[in-house]
Amino acid sequence: MSDTPVIELRNVDKSFGPIDVLHEISLKVKAGEVLCLLGDNGAGKSTLIKTLAGVHAPTRGEVLVDGEPVKFSGPKDAQNRGIATVHQFGGTYPLMSVGRNFFMGEEPTKGFGPFKVFDRKTANKIAVEEVQKMGITRITDGDRLVGGLSGGERQSLAIARAVYFGARVLILDEPTAALGVKQAAHVLRIVNEAKKRGLAVIFITHQVMHAMTVGDHFAVLIRGAIAADFRKGEKSREEITDLMAGGQNMADLEASIEGYMETHDGHPPKVSAD
Amino acid sequence: MTTQSSEQASGFSLGSLIRRPETGSLIGFIVVYVFFAILGGAVFLGAPGWSSWLNIAAEVGIIALPVGLLMISGEFDMSVGSVVPASSMMAAVLSGHYELPALVGILGGLGVGLLVGFVNGLIVTRTTIPSLIATIGMMFAVMGLTLGLAVLVKGSTSVSYVPDATSKQLLGTFIGGMFNVSIFWWVGFVAIYFFVLHLSPLGSWIFAIGGDRESARNAGIPTNKLTITLFMASGFGAAFVGIAQVMTYQAAQVAGGQSFIFNSIMCVVIGGVLLTGGAGSVIGILLGTMTFAVVNQGIFFASLDPNVGSIIIGALLLAAVLSNDTFRALAMNYATKKK
Numbered sequence: 001m002s003d004t005p006v007i008e009l010r011n012v013d014k015s016f017g018p019i020d021v022l023h024e025i026s027l028k029v030k031a032g033e034v035l036c037l038l039g040d041n042g043a044g045k046s047t048l049i050k051t052l053a054g055v056h057a058p059t060r061g062e063v064l065v066d067g068e069p070v071k072f073s074g075p076k077d078a079q080n081r082g083i084a085t086v087h088q089f090g091g092t093y094p095l096m097s098v099g100r101n102f103f104m105g106e107e108p109t110k111g112f113g114p115f116k117v118f119d120r121k122t123a124n125k126i127a128v129e130e131v132q133k134m135g136i137t138r139i140t141d142g143d144r145l146v147g148g149l150s151g152g153e154r155q156s157l158a159i160a161r162a163v164y165f166g167a168r169v170l171i172l173d174e175p176t177a178a179l180g181v182k183q184a185a186h187v188l189r190i191v192n193e194a195k196k197r198g199l200a201v202i203f204i205t206h207q208v209m210h211a212m213t214v215g216d217h218f219a220v221l222i223r224g225a226i227a228a229d230f231r232k233g234e235k236s237r238e239e240i241t242d243l244m245a246g247g248q249n250m251a252d253l254e255a256s257i258e259g260y261m262e263t264h265d266g267h268p269p270k271v272s273a274d
Numbered sequence: 275m276t277t278q279s280s281e282q283a284s285g286f287s288l289g290s291l292i293r294r295p296e297t298g299s300l301i302g303f304i305v306v307y308v309f310f311a312i313l314g315g316a317v318f319l320g321a322p323g324w325s326s327w328l329n330i331a332a333e334v335g336i337i338a339l340p341v342g343l344l345m346i347s348g349e350f351d352m353s354v355g356s357v358v359p360a361s362s363m364m365a366a367v368l369s370g371h372y373e374l375p376a377l378v379g380i381l382g383g384l385g386v387g388l389l390v391g392f393v394n395g396l397i398v399t400r401t402t403i404p405s406l407i408a409t410i411g412m413m414f415a416v417m418g419l420t421l422g423l424a425v426l427v428k429g430s431t432s433v434s435y436v437p438d439a440t441s442k443q444l445l446g447t448f449i450g451g452m453f454n455v456s457i458f459w460w461v462g463f464v465a466i467y468f469f470v471l472h473l474s475p476l477g478s479w480i481f482a483i484g485g486d487r488e489s490a491r492n493a494g495i496p497t498n499k500l501t502i503t504l505f506m507a508s509g510f511g512a513a514f515v516g517i518a519q520v521m522t523y524q525a526a527q528v529a530g531g532q533s534f535i536f537n538s539i540m541c542v543v544i545g546g547v548l549l550t551g552g553a554g555s556v557i558g559i560l561l562g563t564m565t566f567a568v569v570n571q572g573i574f575f576a577s578l579d580p581n582v583g584s585i586i587i588g589a590l591l592l593a594a595v596l597s598n599d600t601f602r603a604l605a606m607n608y609a610t611k612k613k
Contacts, residue, residue: 053492076494091492093485095553095602100478105493107475117473148606 004067005030006200007052007083007169012061014047021047023225025061029169029200029217034191036211037204038244039221045204048221049173052202053085054078084167086158088174094147098139101146102127102161126164127157134160134190152183156190163194170194171202176210188213208240220244296558298597299546302590303565310572318575325452326574331567332460335560336515337534338541339467340508342559345542346471347504348484348551349398349405353390353412354512354538358531360420361386361516366526367427370435380441380517387513388506390416395502413535421528431528437521446521456518463511468556480504484551540587541566544594546601553602565590 005028014022021044029035039045050056051063054072062069065081072078075085085091092101100107103123109116124142131139136156139149146154155175162170172191176184184207191214195201205211211218218235220228220243228235228243235243261267311319337354344351361383369379390412397408424431437446447455471477482490483497491497512534520526545562547554569590573583 055492075492079494085492087489087492091486091489093482093489093552094606095485095548096478096481100481104478104482104490105495107478109475115469116475118475118478145606 003030005064006066007202008064008067009052009058010062010064012051012058012063014051014056015059021224022051022058025224025226027219027226027229029202031168031200032195032198033216034195034201034203034214035217035219036215037202037219037221038206038208038211038240039204040206040244043221044224045221046173047224049085049171049202049204052078052169052171053083079165082166082168083171084162084165084169085171085173086155086162086175088177091158092146092154094145096146097124097143098131098146098149098157099124099127099142101157102130102142102164104161106165127161130160130164131157134163134193136160136186150183151179152186155179155183155187159187159190159194163197163199167199169200169202171204173204174206175203176205176207184210206244208237208244211240212237296546296555296561298594298601299544299558299561299565302544302594302597303561303568306565306568306572306586306590310568310576313578314572314575318572321450321452323571323575325450325454327564327567327571328457329454330570331563332454332456333515333518334534334537334541334566335460335563336456336463336518337508337511338538338545338559338563339463339556340504340511341538342542342545342547342554342556343467343471343480344405344504344508345539345547345549346484346551346554347480347501348487349501349504350409350539351391351394351505351508352406352409352535353394353416354508355532355535356413356416356420357387357390357509357512358516358519358534359526359528360390360416361513362520362526363420363424363433363516363528365517365520366433366435367423369437370433370526371427376438376441379435380445383517383520384510384513387509387511387516389509391506391509392502394509395498395505398505399498399501417529424526424528432525434525435520436524442521445518446523454518454522456515459514459518464556464560467559471556476500481552484548484553486552537566540591544590546594546598548598548602549595562594 008028009025012022012025013020025048027035037045037048047056051058054075054077057071063072064070065083070081093104099120100123108119108122108126110119111117128139128142134156136153139153139157146157149157159170159172159175175187179187188210191201191203195214203211203214216232218228218230218232218240219226220240222244314323317323337358341351341354364386365379365383368374368382369376394405394409394412397403397412398405401408421431424433427433443455445455449455471480479490479495479500482493482495483500487497512531515534516531541563542554542559543549543562544565545554545558545560547558566587569583569586573580
């Protein structure tokens with residue numbers, strides 16, 4: 001594996017009219033590496049993702065793919081270069097089948113000329129195979145409606161889809177935010193699987209625990225700028241949380257809650273009781 | 275047509291039958307048809323009955339199909355109500371008043387529909403105006419323009435046009451004195467829309483836009499282009515009906531398309547299309563249209579008070595939405611239970 005980052009941002013600024021959203025963002029991800037982007041709500045994570053995914057063009061600075069500067073003409077262009085984004089709700093359509101979801105926008109067809117027909121059998125077969133390869137064995141029927149799957153399965157389906165379509169960079173936008181503990185663990189396993197297959201993963205989250213489980217490299221985003229940039233094992237969970245919250249308060253708050261819970265059978269403090 | 279759809283369903287297991295979005299509308303159609311068959315008797319079951327409701331169904335159906343596809347993609351089109359008279363007026367003015375060849379009139383009329391659809395699509399995709407409002411605005415604008423055109427050219431609200439034999443034969447004749455030729459056009463349109471929505475990859479895209487527009491765009495689907503195309507299709511459908519009307523009745527009226535607005539939406543909803551988009555089927559829309567037409571015409575055969583017909587259609591609409599929700603929930607649960 002080469003040492004050139006698959007995707008790199010150099011001093012990227014993004015502003016919408018007079019409002020500056022991103023300042024001097026520089027980051028890079030190599031193949032087989034997971035970069036965790038941490039940040040509180042409103043820190044500019046979404047704008048950063050959209051810039052990486054080709055939705056927004058940076059106002060200043062440059063985006064490099066395989067060490068070469070590129071300008072994306074749109075999300076499709078970024079995708080063609082192997083940059084896939086999986087959003088919080090997975091970009092899946094609840095009232096459509098697994099097979100159709102999997103091949104959305106890239107439908108396999110049979111037939112010729114204007115009579116090209118969506119090849120349901122092939123689509124379902126490949127979709128089920130690929131999803132199972134990622135470790136979701138509960139999906140066996142490609143005709144199943146995605147609305148009947150759990151949140152974690154939907155995320156995994158979306159990730160499996162991106163991997164199948166040759167993604168080299170996987171941008172995961174808060175994939176675990178709306179999930180329960182088990183479901184989140186499932187998604188994290190799939191992130192590891194993607195990493196093992198040599199994908200560069202950008203994992204956006206505000207759950208530090210999830211980030212620490214899979215991340216090799218971390219960047220904390222505060223008010224549109226990178227406030228900290230460090231590698232695995234360089235900082236503790238508490239330190240990261242504090243960074244995200246922008247100060248010491250968070251640790252104090254957590255400590256006081258934990259202290260309270262220890263003495264009160266695990267119940268959190270009542271807000272009105274103070 | 276009923277046998278065709280029940281045959282199709284019988285090939286599947288009960289589970290996949292429930293999963294199909296048109297199951298509710300099929301049951302609705304059977305219930306309504308049996309009800310009026312009992313009340314209407316032999317006349318309703320014979321050719322006069324079939325022709326009367328099929329003629330109505332074909333007219334509404336040609337508009338309901340694209341309106342249904344639009345609804346699946348999450349948009350409404352109210353402007354069809356004034357595109358119908360606008361296109362028949364355009365055809366009558368071009369071919370009747372100015373005595374140009376019938377083809378010019380037909381293309382002119384269809385052009386009106388495509389243009390209105392294109393403008394609708396532009397407004398909806400380029401601005402934040404919801405399609406419901408945008409197309410109501412277009413409806414009034416087109417209505418005004420149609421009236422203006424008729425008064426300007428002819429000085430009256432009605433323009434007559436006697437089509438040549440071939441055009442009349444193709445677009446406005448009654449086969450056997452009963453069955454309007456539109457029925458065959460309708461069947462043709464059903465086949466085309468079925469292909470587009472359920473067989474071609476484009477169909478997946480239409481569902482995806484209605485399910486989650488943002489994700490669809492992220493998946494690289496040309497959402498704006500597709501939305502504009504769908505609006506143009508519904509304008510085309512409405513214009514087609516307008517032309518068929520002028521060929522049939524040999525005159526174009528300024529007003530008189532308003533009933534198509536709610537009727538087409540009703541057919542689509544009875545046919546199981548989700549109002550908020552993302553679900554529906556062409557077979558469902560077909561069944562919904564047939565149900566609507568049977569109620570609409572069955573009333574006369576059953577010699578009931580016409581007002582009862584409106585009540586039945588109203589109740590049917592509510593029942594359809596309720597049962598569609600139930601069937602949709604069943605479809606999801608069926609999938610999860612299987613494990």
